[in-house]
Amino acid sequence: MIIIxxxxxxxELTNSVExxxxxxxxxxxxxxxxxxxGSLITTAKKDNQLVICSIFVNPTQFNKVEDLEKxxxxxxxxxxxxxxxxxxxxxxxxxEEIYKNYQFEGIDLKELETVMEGKYRPGHFQxxxxxxxxxxxVVKPTRAYFGLKDFQQVAVxxxxxxxxxxxxxxxxxxxIREENGLALSSRNLRLSELEKQDxxxxxxxxxxxxxxxxxxxxxxxxxxxxxxxxxxxKLTLEYLEIVDQNTLTLLDEKNxxxxxxxxxxxxxxxxxxxxxxxx
Ligand code: PAF
Numbered sequence: 001m002i003i004i005x006x007x008x009x010x011x012e013l014t015n016s017v018e019x020x021x022x023x024x025x026x027x028x029x030x031x032x033x034x035x036x037x038g039s040l041i042t043t044a045k046k047d048n049q050l051v052i053c054s055i056f057v058n059p060t061q062f063n064k065v066e067d068l069e070k071x072x073x074x075x076x077x078x079x080x081x082x083x084x085x086x087x088x089x090x091x092x093x094x095x096e097e098i099y100k101n102y103q104f105e106g107i108d109l110k111e112l113e114t115v116m117e118g119k120y121r122p123g124h125f126q127x128x129x130x131x132x133x134x135x136x137x138v139v140k141p142t143r144a145y146f147g148l149k150d151f152q153q154v155a156v157x158x159x160x161x162x163x164x165x166x167x168x169x170x171x172x173x174x175x176i177r178e179e180n181g182l183a184l185s186s187r188n189l190r191l192s193e194l195e196k197q198d199x200x201x202x203x204x205x206x207x208x209x210x211x212x213x214x215x216x217x218x219x220x221x222x223x224x225x226x227x228x229x230x231x232x233x234k235l236t237l238e239y240l241e242i243v244d245q246n247t248l249t250l251l252d253e254k255n256x257x258x259x260x261x262x263x264x265x266x267x268x269x270x271x272x273x274x275x276x277x278x279x
Pocket of ligand 1: 061128153
């Protein structure tokens with residue numbers, strides 16, 4: 001695997017005949033790679049002739065300095081994982097390098113950034129769009145792969161790609177879970193074994209919602225019962241919402257199609273999110 005740290009080296013690569021004549025699968029990450037990222041790389045390898053991954057902990061998408069500082073960094077382990085998976089290129093720029101001579105005017109994400117993650121992490125999705133736009137511009141991929149664990153992020157990136165008519169296909173890949181249901185996340189590295197057990201209440205609540213979707217007349221009734229399930233655990237809830245998969249808002253209390261259930265909660269100081277596509 002070739003490791004690239006500067007825009008100059010990257011531009012040499014993207015201008016090469018091999019790169020220009022190949023389909024390129026791109027997996028943008030913030031590192032601390034786990035099997036979830038692994039499955040994105042594997043899917044990208046199946047779909048494309050070349051695969052490039054990026055690792056960059058993007059400061060502009062963090063709302064809390066502490067969260068940015070404590071975000072796990074595991075460069076050596078990440079490189080070994082990517083080598084093993086047969087990734088062709090790894091782009092690992094510094095903040096100065098990636099943001100050099102780059103201005104992002106912002107994008108009106110409409111209700112996509114006022115609900116759920118948008119509501120509780122103001123500015124977060126502008127930061128995500130800022131970096132993803134930049135990465136697409138310099139990496140020039142054919143397809144880009146994102147995990148559905150960040151359901152709202154996928155919706156935002158699809159919207160941005162279509163808004164700016166970017167020439168890249170967005171591929172959304174399923175959430176990878178531990179056998180007990182816990183969604184894989186780089187943030188899990190900051191959880192103790194006990195905290196990991198406590199975190200399972202998120203999956204249990206989502207599972208309850210899925211299994212009981214048709215048992216209640218309205219979505220509000222189902223949400224209220226699900227809240228009771230969640231409250232039997234130890235986590236502090238930020239939001240639990242059952243919404244339409246496209247608008248991320250609830251259109252009709254009685255319509256049970258095209259829904260996704262989303263949860264964000266604090267496990268002591270660690271913020272976790274997860275979701276389940278219901279119908
Ligand atoms: O999902 C992530 O890891 C990040 O939000 C992304 C897409 C790499 C942008 O920094």
